Amino acid sequence: MSETRQPSTLSFLRARRSVTAANMPAGGPDQDTLHAILSAGIRVPDHGKLAPWRIVVFEGEARAAFGRDVLRPAFAANQRTDAPETTLALEAARFERAGVVLAVLSTPTVPHKIPLWEQQLSAGAVCQTLLIAAQAEGFAAQWLSEWTAFDPDVRAALNCSGENDQIAGYIYIGGKASNDSDRPRPDFDAIVSRWPS
Numbered sequence: 001m002s003e004t005r006q007p008s009t010l011s012f013l014r015a016r017r018s019v020t021a022a023n024m025p026a027g028g029p030d031q032d033t034l035h036a037i038l039s040a041g042i043r044v045p046d047h048g049k050l051a052p053w054r055i056v057v058f059e060g061e062a063r064a065a066f067g068r069d070v071l072r073p074a075f076a077a078n079q080r081t082d083a084p085e086t087t088l089a090l091e092a093a094r095f096e097r098a099g100v101v102l103a104v105l106s107t108p109t110v111p112h113k114i115p116l117w118e119q120q121l122s123a124g125a126v127c128q129t130l131l132i133a134a135q136a137e138g139f140a141a142q143w144l145s146e147w148t149a150f151d152p153d154v155r156a157a158l159n160c161s162g163e164n165d166q167i168a169g170y171i172y173i174g175g176k177a178s179n180d181s182d183r184p185r186p187d188f189d190a191i192v193s194r195w196p197s
């Protein structure tokens with residue numbers, strides 16, 4: 001049997017952190033690295049082998065085009081009808097904060113003997129695995145929802161309008177980054193207990 005232990009993985013997971021999209025350096029993974037990140041992202045626990053998720057990749061000009069053609073009009077129509085031009089321009093540029101944006105769609109099969117909740121959890125696993133894969137390659141990355149995950153016109157543009165479909169999130173991936181700041185992390189003992197307590 002081949003060696004399966006990867007001692008560096010645990011130390012990486014205990015130290016990894018996100019870089020906010022607002023602070024991402026320019027750049028992003030090249031095509032081979034992005035393919036590897038995506039391949040890792042779809043290798044997740046998936047009860048029933050339903051693959052109840054889809055990923056839409058935005059890179060290059062597609063980021064600005066989606067902002068112009070979808071985000072801007074959706075914001076003006078559904079989020080803030082009196083938004084000034086400066087706000088609309090900022091909203092249109094949302095995906096341009098990162099070199100690559102991955103929209104992860106939760107597209108469960110309902111009804112099905114595999115519970116909806118489990119299929120949705122699997123979409124969360126896709127998000128987290130994409131995030132870990134990008135960060136493990138040294139890229140700044142963050143999982144965001146923002147209004148763009150819930151807006152009906154954005155959902156429609158991503159073919160994610162089914163009654164049980166959801167945008168699980170967007171994985172923003174920027175250039176290579178070191179990140180020296182961290183956020184407060186949960187108190188281990190407040191989270192973890194042993195039964196019987």
Ligand SMILES: Cc1cc2nc3c(=O)[nH]c(=O)nc-3n(C[C@H](O)[C@H](O)[C@H](O)COP(=O)(O)O)c2cc1C
Pocket residue numbers: 016017018019142143144145146147168169183
């Ligand atoms: C489903 C989901 C949606 C999120 N959406 C947002 C968001 O819209 N805005 C935000 O500031 N952080 C959001 N976050 C939080 C950040 O992605 C992340 O938790 C934080 O940056 C720290 O992540 P880290 O543990 O990788 O350092 C979201 C997290 C999850 C799990």
